[in-house]
Amino acid sequence: METISTSKTIIPAAGYSAYEIDAAEAVRLELRAVSGCDVFFRILRCPKLEIESVTEEGVKASVLFYNSSGETLNTEEVHNVKKDASLTIAYGECNGADTFRTVRVNLQESGANALLSSASLVNEKKEYRIDVANLAPHTNGEIRNFAVVLEKGRLMIDAIGRIVKGAYRSESHQTSRALSFAEGQRSEILPELLIDENDVQASHAMSIGRVDEDQLYYMMSRGLSVQQCTSLISTGYLMPITKVIENEELRNMLAEEMERKIAELCSM
């Protein structure tokens, strides 16, 4: 695995590649996907991360950002998707530190697709602003956020789907769900659809709720502690994010790591 500690331009090789970001200062990455690729970024330390990516015409790219940082992470990301290209980004946030993330996706040319998903186990502050813009006809944008909010967690998600005038036959969809275990937690999800074109399809779904008491009682009646129930339910809730990863090795690694991390955070 290559370690990144200063700003650089990356053109991922076809297939699977992995990078570690370990930087004491701000880092700016330029990412150009020119052939089908699965890219894994593990963030170990990076106070500020700027990313600008381009997924070139016809290319299918998937990128996973897995945050393992023990310190606050600030990101500012712009992802541009060209004609008939398809970009999948997954954010895994099961670390115990604050994250402030601003993401803009530009579906620049017709046939561009983007799927952004996040799975967060929130025991600190996590604030995301995810803005997907359909700038051309026949483009397709989707946002999926799943979060489990633990006792000390604070979650804010601003999810924006934007279809400009002239981007006909485009689609913008989003789903954001937050699950909490204790009373008095604050989660905010703001779903927004800003649509300036008639011939489009768009949807948003949102839910914030506590774990059902009857479910908890049922599981406890078989001997599981509250922490074990929290861990099992959270795992079930967040694990689907691993399905967006096509590469099997990467998918299994991520699943194992998330399971471990969830068990660890839930037993705190």
Next chain:
Amino acid sequence: MKTLEIKNLHVNVEDKEILKGVDLTVRENEIHALMGPNGNGKSTLLAAIMGNPKFEVTEGEIWYDGKNLLEMPVNERSIAGIFLAMQYPQEIPGVTNSDFLRAAMNVRRESPVPLFTFIKAIEKTISDLQMKEDLAHRFLNEGFSGGEKKRNEIVQMELLKPSLAMLDEIDSGLDVDAIKIVGDAINRLHEETGMSVIIVSHYERFLEMIRPQFTHVLVDGRIVCSGGPELANRIDTEGYDWIYKEYNITPAAEADELNRRPASIGVCAVRESVKGLE
């Protein structure tokens, strides 16, 4: 000798008193049937023993194996050997049966159950209960039919091997064949381990299979009479009316009905009593 001892138990549900002083002793290896009309406290008694937080014990004691159950959280009661096969098992999306069962088995062992042992055990139980083979990988009760949920309760019972099993209308929703499968599983575990059983059922056929030695009739939150199998037989043929007369009592649903609707015909008493509970 693990004994369940209940003394003068009073239980409220949403500030309404459902149990009004129940005394009951269940020793190791004994099978007890709880009978009585619907809405008179049978399920409430089982839920209070298990520790359902919606049921508030206002007075009385519950002891099991020398432990004060009322001071123990639900999961510790389970580890102490108590199992409740629920009338309405919950669906837990995202959590597979096998992850759930392994976790539940591990909490009652010193070291985690080896994977191979676990797979063997779950395969045997699935075939005992004639469940579909993919059960282990499915999410807990999600999308299960009523009958599958009930059988899955017995799968859990077989794997967790409780010393006291409480079965709350486990037979409802099961067809004749499935009742036989479930009855056999309960009898097998009872014979092998000396597990005590408290069973709530309205079906004579099921009670005939399990053959409880003791019968208790719960009316309006009290055990009004207890006896042997002959009591269950008499209720099966004659119903409860003779008990109401002999002990000069009124069942809870009807008492409620009398208070609220003095002269109505064609109202479903059960539905009305359920309304009061919801």
